[in-house]
Amino acid sequence: MNVPLLDLKAQYRGMKSEILAAMEAVCDEQGFVLGPRVAEFEKATAQYVGSRHAIGCASGSDALLLALMASGVKAGDEVITVPFTFFATAGAISRLGARPVFIDIESDSFNIDPHQLERAMTPRTKAIIPVHLFGQCADMAAINGIARPRGIRVIEDACQAIGAAQEGRRAGVLADVGCFSFFPTKNLGGFGDGGLMTTDDNGLADALAMLRVHGSRVRYLHEAVGINSRLDALQAAVLHVKLKYLNQWTEGRRRNAERYERLFAQAQLLDRVLLPVTKPGNFHVYNQYTVRVRQRDELRNFLKEKGVGSEVYYPLPMHLQNCYHDLGYHKGSFPVSERAAEEVLSLPIYAELTDEQQAYVVQMIGEFYRRT
Numbered sequence: 001m002n003v004p005l006l007d008l009k010a011q012y013r014g015m016k017s018e019i020l021a022a023m024e025a026v027c028d029e030q031g032f033v034l035g036p037r038v039a040e041f042e043k044a045t046a047q048y049v050g051s052r053h054a055i056g057c058a059s060g061s062d063a064l065l066l067a068l069m070a071s072g073v074k075a076g077d078e079v080i081t082v083p084f085t086f087f088a089t090a091g092a093i094s095r096l097g098a099r100p101v102f103i104d105i106e107s108d109s110f111n112i113d114p115h116q117l118e119r120a121m122t123p124r125t126k127a128i129i130p131v132h133l134f135g136q137c138a139d140m141a142a143i144n145g146i147a148r149p150r151g152i153r154v155i156e157d158a159c160q161a162i163g164a165a166q167e168g169r170r171a172g173v174l175a176d177v178g179c180f181s182f183f184p185t186k187n188l189g190g191f192g193d194g195g196l197m198t199t200d201d202n203g204l205a206d207a208l209a210m211l212r213v214h215g216s217r218v219r220y221l222h223e224a225v226g227i228n229s230r231l232d233a234l235q236a237a238v239l240h241v242k243l244k245y246l247n248q249w250t251e252g253r254r255r256n257a258e259r260y261e262r263l264f265a266q267a268q269l270l271d272r273v274l275l276p277v278t279k280p281g282n283f284h285v286y287n288q289y290t291v292r293v294r295q296r297d298e299l300r301n302f303l304k305e306k307g308v309g310s311e312v313y314y315p316l317p318m319h320l321q322n323c324y325h326d327l328g329y330h331k332g333s334f335p336v337s338e339r340a341a342e343e344v345l346s347l348p349i350y351a352e353l354t355d356e357q358q359a360y361v362v363q364m365i366g367e368f369y370r371r372t
């Protein structure tokens with residue numbers, strides 16, 4: 001049997017004619033950058049997230065960069081985030097000449113540990129970027145409770161968490177600005193790169209929209225030095241079609257997560273495979289179904305031989321990356337993140353996964369641990 005980590009072709013098969021029609025309409029219009037298709041998609045996404053504004057851009061990485069720019073983050077400032085994330089979170093901070101200040105994660109949720117926030121703050125702290133890793137929101141009440149009284153901006157890295165919620169409110173409205181990615185492997189994935197920012201703040205929305213077109217509100221007049229980061233009409237058309245199916249896919253992912261729980265329990269593997277934990281008040285959307293295991297790399301190779309796809313998100317925390325050598329961190333600086341990097345393994349969870357495929361994944365993991 002073959003079980004890929006993600007099967008985008010299965011998703012596309014069910015909606016091919018609808019997507020091609022939407023793309024054909026854009027081709028007939030020959031309007032490719034921003035424009036009405038993008039505006040319609042922004043409106044629909046704002047409604048979905050529950051935000052007053054949504055501003056499309058070229059990628060999730062740019063969404064983070066623009067959110068920091070609109071927050072006035074500049075050279076010499078500090079921005080607090082986690083070392084256990086995709087590189088873009090930290091990269092956006094560095095691109096502005098600011099310094100990423102890392103704090104460790106909680107071992108159960110893989111998200112920022114708010115208890116460590118206060119200790120990491122200095123007079124130069126301008127913003128905090130909690131990452132809603134794998135599709136579960138960070139503890140936003142605790143983070144906002146510390147940041148708000150100090151006037152520190154909170155930017156959600158919600159790139160893996162569209163549709164996730166905390167206390168009934170969706171990712172993207174849980175802080176000052178939410179950053180989303182439409183990279184194909186995200187829960188709402190385009191046919192290439194794409195991103196979006198959400199906010200309830202009129203001034204911030206205005207600044208984000210200005211910064212994404214070279215700091216210009218009126219053509220050829222520039223109020224700030226911005227960047228070129230726009231959402232393409234073709235991407236918006238594809239994403240708008242897919243947005244209608246997002247809740248259905250999310251339910252599929254959640255159903256599969258429940259099924260994994262039953263299957264791993266039945267196979268008596270719960271002492272070998274530590275399953276993802278949903279913290280109280282959270283609606284998890286499982287962009288990744290990430291377990292912790294021993295002999296992780298051996299297991300991964302074994303699964304590969306058996307036709308089961310898996311991936312390590314992420315094998316090397318940010319503070320140990322070569323490009324961040326100068327920040328002065330070392331091995332042991334963030335033990336929870338370092339341990340996660342050694343133990344995590346993401347398993348297939350996409351909505352179209354069949355019962356048989358899922359049973360096979362668990363059966364093969366069982367086979368591996370019986371052999372060793």
Ligand SMILES: *Cc1c(COP(=O)(O)O)cnc(C)c1O
Pocket residue numbers: 059060061062085086088089131157159160180181182183193194195
């Ligand atoms: C995907 C991702 C990003 C960046 O998104 P791109 O669209 O690929 O630039 C940022 N942060 C996290 C946590 C992500 O998963």
